[in-house]
Amino acid sequence: MAGPGTADTASMLAGVPYFDGLNEKTRKAIAGEGRVISYDSGKTIVDEGGSGVGFYLVLDGKVEVRKGEKVIAELGKGQFFGEMSLIDGQPRSADVVAVAPTVCWVLVSWNFAGILKSHPEVALPMLKELVRRLRVAQGSTAS
Numbered sequence: 311m312a313g314p315g316t317a318d319t320a321s322m323l324a325g326v327p328y329f330d331g332l333n334e335k336t337r338k339a340i341a342g343e344g345r346v347i348s349y350d351s352g353k354t355i356v357d358e359g360g361s362g363v364g365f366y367l368v369l370d371g372k373v374e375v376r377k378g379e380k381v382i383a384e385l386g387k388g389q390f391f392g393e394m395s396l397i398d399g400q401p402r403s404a405d406v407v408a409v410a411p412t413v414c415w416v417l418v419s420w421n422f423a424g425i426l427k428s429h430p431e432v433a434l435p436m437l438k439e440l441v442r443r444l445r446v447a448q449g450s451t452a453s
């Protein structure tokens with residue numbers, strides 16, 4: 311596990327669409343609210359049915375979202391997971407497993423909620439992504 315967010319983390323967040331609209335000072339402040347954590351390939355990061363306190367943004371690597379044996383999504387650099395349990399307090403909806411060496415920026419739930427409250431402009435692109443995932447799940451879009 312690396313230390314708390316640093317200037318490096320802030321520059322990594324600069325490449326992430328959700329944080330693109332923020333100025334550098336804000337991005338740095340937000341970066342410092344999370345921790346950078348590395349996972350070996352094969353590591354289960356989120357357990358289906360477990361309780362959730364973390365929101366994860368993939369800085370590097372690749373994860374699979376799995377329900378039982380079925381892979382329902384692949385997520386890579388710049389994509390997030392773990393938001394569902396933090397939003398509604400329900401158990402984790404799926405396993406999320408690193409399928410390559412993976413580095414995530416991880417926020418605990420209260421920091422996640424705090425950032426959405428203080429920077430609501432971050433929420434809109436996240437909502438767009440959630441709608442995209444819903445459409446994929448419904449089979450109403452190509453990917």
Ligand code: CMP
Binds near residue numbers: 356394396403447
């Ligand atoms: P959460 O339920 O907290 O933990 C498992 C995570 O997997 C979930 O949040 C989402 O981030 C992610 N996830 C669940 N279903 C999908 C899906 N259909 N497409 C992409 N990601 C998903």
